[in-house]
Amino acid sequence: MSNPTTTGLRTTFDFELPHGYVDDHGAVHRTGTMRLATAHDELSPLIDQRVRENPAYLGVVLLSLVVTRLGTVADIHAGVIERMFAADLAHLQSLYRRVNGLEETHSAMACPGCGITFTVPEPARERLGEA
Numbered sequence: 001m002s003n004p005t006t007t008g009l010r011t012t013f014d015f016e017l018p019h020g021y022v023d024d025h026g027a028v029h030r031t032g033t034m035r036l037a038t039a040h041d042e043l044s045p046l047i048d049q050r051v052r053e054n055p056a057y058l059g060v061v062l063l064s065l066v067v068t069r070l071g072t073v074a075d076i077h078a079g080v081i082e083r084m085f086a087a088d089l090a091h092l093q094s095l096y097r098r099v100n101g102l103e104e105t106h107s108a109m110a111c112p113g114c115g116i117t118f119t120v121p122e123p124a125r126e127r128l129g130e131a
Contacts, residue, residue, distance in 0.1 A: 011036045012068070013099050017088040021070055021080065029071025034063075034092070037100050041065045050078070063092050 012035050020030035045051045045061035057078075064078040073080060081089070096102070110117045 013095065015092070015095055017084075018091055019085045019088050021073065021084050021088065023073060027071070029073055032070040033068050034066050034095055034099065035068050037062070037066050037096070059089075059093055063089075063096065066096065067092065 012033050014031065014033050017030045017032070020028040022028055041062060044065070045058050048057075048061050050057045051061055060078050060081045063081045064076060067076050067081070070076050070080065081092075084092075
């Protein structure tokens with residue numbers, strides 16, 4: 001297996017939350033690191049009972065697997081992610097889509113009649129388990 005450092009592949013991404021996660025002691029944690037998702041990360045939440053009962057919980061479980069650092073929080077698990085403010089959760093979801101190549105893209109198109117060019121959004125690829 002090649003070393004990500006020597007191949008130029010970036011596998012971790014630092015972030016700063018808009019509000020920050022407030023732990024049980026009242027400390028606010030705003031900075032962290034997320035790693036690229038693996039196939040295992042995308043598949044393993046599908047057998048989680050919480051996800052089976054509520055498919056919307058998939059994002060919470062998935063983020064708990066790929067967020068590797070959040071301030072000084074020692075154990076990042078689904079309970080930490082679900083206690084985040086909505087804006088922070090949305091920030092992490094957006095970062096996840098961006099770093100894993102799941103964002104909407106645009107294609108250049110040209111009108112066959114007049115030749116005017118314009119861009120058309122292409123739908124984002126759906127994540128596994130979100131068909």
